[in-house]
Amino acid sequence: MLGPVILAASRSDRMRRLVTAAPGTKQVVDRFIPGETVEDVLPIVRELTDQGLELTMDVVGEDITTPEQAEAARDAYLELIARLEELELGPRVEMSVKLSMFGQDLENGVELSRANVRPVVEAAAAIGTTVTLDAEDHTTIDSMLATHAWLREDFPQTGCVIQAMLYRTEEDARRLAASGSRVRIVKGAYKEPAEVAYQSKAEIDKAYVRIMKILMEGDGYPMIGSHDPRMISIGQELARRAGRKMDEYEFQMLFGIRGDESLRLAAEGHRMRVYTAYGTDWYGYFMRRLAEKPSNLKFFLRSMVSKG
Numbered sequence: 001m002l003g004p005v006i007l008a009a010s011r012s013d014r015m016r017r018l019v020t021a022a023p024g025t026k027q028v029v030d031r032f033i034p035g036e037t038v039e040d041v042l043p044i045v046r047e048l049t050d051q052g053l054e055l056t057m058d059v060v061g062e063d064i065t066t067p068e069q070a071e072a073a074r075d076a077y078l079e080l081i082a083r084l085e086e087l088e089l090g091p092r093v094e095m096s097v098k099l100s101m102f103g104q105d106l107e108n109g110v111e112l113s114r115a116n117v118r119p120v121v122e123a124a125a126a127i128g129t130t131v132t133l134d135a136e137d138h139t140t141i142d143s144m145l146a147t148h149a150w151l152r153e154d155f156p157q158t159g160c161v162i163q164a165m166l167y168r169t170e171e172d173a174r175r176l177a178a179s180g181s182r183v184r185i186v187k188g189a190y191k192e193p194a195e196v197a198y199q200s201k202a203e204i205d206k207a208y209v210r211i212m213k214i215l216m217e218g219d220g221y222p223m224i225g226s227h228d229p230r231m232i233s234i235g236q237e238l239a240r241r242a243g244r245k246m247d248e249y250e251f252q253m254l255f256g257i258r259g260d261e262s263l264r265l266a267a268e269g270h271r272m273r274v275y276t277a278y279g280t281d282w283y284g285y286f287m288r289r290l291a292e293k294p295s296n297l298k299f300f301l302r303s304m305v306s307k308g
Contacts, residue, residue: 001271031254033277038083041278049092052266054273058096061281070103074116081123090127098134099144114147121155130213132159137190138166153270163188165197173211177218184223185211209234216242225252
């Protein structure tokens with residue numbers, strides 16, 4: 001019941017000011033976002049890769065209002081890629097990007113976001129890794145998938161994200177699974193209307209399983225983004241039935257959530273990738289993490305009270 005309320009708050013400037021000023025906020029933010037700069041986060045990258053995990057890195061920030069901010073986002077990713085190259089970690093660490101951060105919502109946004117994201121994709125390819133385009137709210141999906149197809153003409157390893165909560169996603173999955181692309185399936189973390197999305201957890205879970213089956217039986221590379229033990233178990237079984245080897249799909253979890261389970265899956269031989277976000281504009285990302293799991297909100301409120 002609280003999820004939609006929190007998601008609405010993620011777009012509120014007033015709530016942004018209240019949450020960022022709260023005494024207990026930093027303690028909880030640090031649980032999900034291990035730093036604000038490249039220098040802050042590189043020790044975490046080394047630690048996780050030394051434990052046999054792979055990563056996908058997200059420089060957080062979505063409310064871009066000027067072309068200059070979009071260019072700064074591009075440059076932040078290029079700086080990250082340069083540091084990963086120095087550490088020879090390219091093959092272990094990919095990038096996750098939101099096209100809104102590259103200017104997709106501005107005037108001439110498709111052209112602007114493509115001009116900014118392409119250098120990031122090129123730089124990632126040069127160090128032996130790739131980029132995955134994150135899904136945002138339903139109004140941006142067609143644009144994201146069109147840019148995904150455009151990038152794959154020259155960089156076929158470019159990935160994308162699809163959301164089980166949207167009615168359209170099963171059809172999108174069938175098309176993407178046949179293309180040989182890399183596809184991450186998530187449940188969805190945006191407040192979507194009933195006209196375009198399932199509203200109950202049970203419906204979303206059923207859709208998630210149907211989409212996993214489509215991806216596992218297809219020709220692409222499925223990336224299962226979930227912390228749900230049941231979904232992980234079903235994903236393993238669907239992979240077995242589809243005859244997939246352990247290196248022909250992967251699991252992904254967010255930094256700060258079920259870290260022991262990530263290590264367990266990696267120890268079993270699964271490819272396990274940790275979605276690790278960093279940066280100063282963390283509010284939208286943080287609020288969606290609270291919306292996804294009520295225990296995160298309880299932890300946050302307890303911290304606010306104790307610090308207050």
